[in-house]
Amino acid sequence: MSAQAEIRPPLPPFTHESAIAKVRAAEDGWNSREPERVALAYTVDSAWRNRAEFVNGRADIVAFLQRKWQKELDYRLIKELWAHDGNRIAVRFAYEWHDDSGNWYRSYGNENWEFDEAGLMRRRFACINDAPIKTADRKFHWPLGRRPDAHPGLSELGL
Template sequence: MSQVPDRPPYPPFTEETAKIKVKAAQDAWNTRTPHKVKLAYTEDSIWRNRDQFFTGHDAIADFLTKKWAKENGYRLRKELFAFKDNKIAVQFWYEWYDEAGQWWRTYGLEDWTFADNGLMRKRQMSGNDVKISDDERWFKDGVDVNTVPIEEKHW
């Protein structure tokens, strides 16, 4: 199993290092580059994404390739929800539009478990898609997703 050296932060996480890890994941996913994103995971990483279950780099890259072919204009925000030792829980929001031009916002939670080398060895995601209009979008072009106020009134 190959390892990516010097991929800080490593577990056990502090609040500061967990937040760094979450934003690094957000930034990587926002590149929409499956073969880059998969490098943040162990080669045998176990995933559950909604109702799909799969393992390993090839499956991760395949999943992300299909995901981003469907989810046009994808823009993601992740925030730390909780952490302990080698585990992080994340809440997230992302927006995208489908082949018909309909905008969607996906709301969800993920739980992550990391190997000692800082790579993610397990990822579980639950999410819901909600139709939105262009006027309801948070993450329009030119907007820094980290500056958008996410408040309960938006849900």
């Protein structure tokens, strides 16, 4: 077990079902838009590459997410399991947001995750591209917060 007292189920090695649960838990956390809450899912020394930015440790994660959600307004995210093996999960995702001028975007990406034995993410590598969209082309229409269970996922939306 890791030196941390925190345990974040489901734990590796992941089954198909537990990997899906881990992905949904991550989606729910990010949709909370609460940086301190999100950071608790990562090891204290977690290492990220997010686009061209390198983030190390929970304090950096909190600062990064605060900046992110000050820029990316009305953020709504959907994640989908792509693959898993042992303590690693690959995810594809899309999120919609607008800037302070009201311009909407859909950001598409892939993440590779590695977890410690306590189920905390210790490494995250994210590649993301932003596509401008018209307000009428938005597909993520739930109230801010957790995506409702009945709302379609990426595959169902054709994304």
